[in-house]
Amino acid sequence: MLRLRHVDTVTASELKNMQEVLVSKETEVVRSESTARGLTTESHRLQQDLEKVQQLEGKIGAELSTLKEQVSTMETELLTYRxxxxxxxxxxxxxxxxxxxxxxxxxxxxxxxxxxxxxxxxxxxxxxxxxxNETHAQLTNLERKWQHLEQNNFVMKEFIASKTQENDYESVAKVVYQQVADYNKSLIEALQNNRT
Missing domain, CATH: 1.20.5 (Single alpha-helices involved in coiled-coils or other helix-helix interfaces)
Structure with a gap:
């Protein structure tokens, strides 16, 4: 009730002033948030730039070391070539x-x-x-004859082997004997069946 009374006592101009203050405060809050986001983005960008600068510094240090070695080598060579x-x-x-x-x-x-x-x-x-030398000539001729005889021997061995294989009738005889035995057995069985 007291607050209501207090609100009733507030004039329109005071209310308007309070609204303007509120709007300006809200605007400041929005600006502050925007500034904070911008600062965060800027901080990330600066961090990346710092990492790049550190990498570049490492490369420059390595190149500087290499250049120092080259200068030292060149100075040694200059002493030699002077x-x-x-x-x-x-x-x-x-x-x-x-x-x-x-x-x-x-x-x-x-x-x-x-x-x-x-x-x-x-x-x-x-x-x-x-x-x-006559002995050499005889040996050469004998060597040629020997090679010829070896070749003939090989041909004869091949011929004998093929003829032996052609005349090998034992396997055929076994088959024929087996067939004759089977045929005799069949005839005996047929005769016994006819008697009964």
């Missing part, structure tokens, strides 16, 4: 050593070729001497 006289001496020494090795290998090749030629000549001489 001393051109030493490089020339080294190249000259290597060239001389390779020429000496080439000369040695050429000499060895020539000696091997000469040795090979001598061996071929000896081989040809022995081959000619062997062909002129």
């Amino acid at each position: 001393d051109l006289d030493a490089l020339r001496r080294s190249a000259d020494d290597k060239r001389k050593r390779l020429q000496e090795e080439r000369l040695t290998l050429s000499q060895r090749r020539d000696s091997f070729l000469q040795l090979l030629q001598e061996m071929n000549q000896k081989h040809e001489a022995l081959k000619t001497k062997l062909q002129e």
Whole structure:
């Protein structure tokens, strides 16, 4: 009742002011929620950007380490290549050593070729001497005859085996004897049946 009385005492202008305050407060709440959502989205985006930056930082660190190693290698090589006289001496020494090795290998090749030629000549001489040898000729002829006889022997064995197989009548005889026995048995049974 007291509240109702209190509400009745509120004037229209106060009510209007209160409604305006309420609307402005609601608008502020909506703006705050929108701002909070925007800040959350921005926070996610910034977190992703931070992860990308960290990955990029790792890659840059690895590349920096590689570059430092390359610089160190290049500095070492620069020290080597600055001393051109030493490089020339080294190249000259290597060239001389390779020429000496080439000369040695050429000499060895020539000696091997000469040795090979001598061996071929000896081989040809022995081959000619062997062909002129009467015993060799007889052995060659005997070897040919032996091969011919071996071939004939094989053919004869094959012929004998095929003829033996053709003349193998034992299996046929067994079948015939069995058929005759069966036929005799049938005749005896038929005669006994006729008597009764």
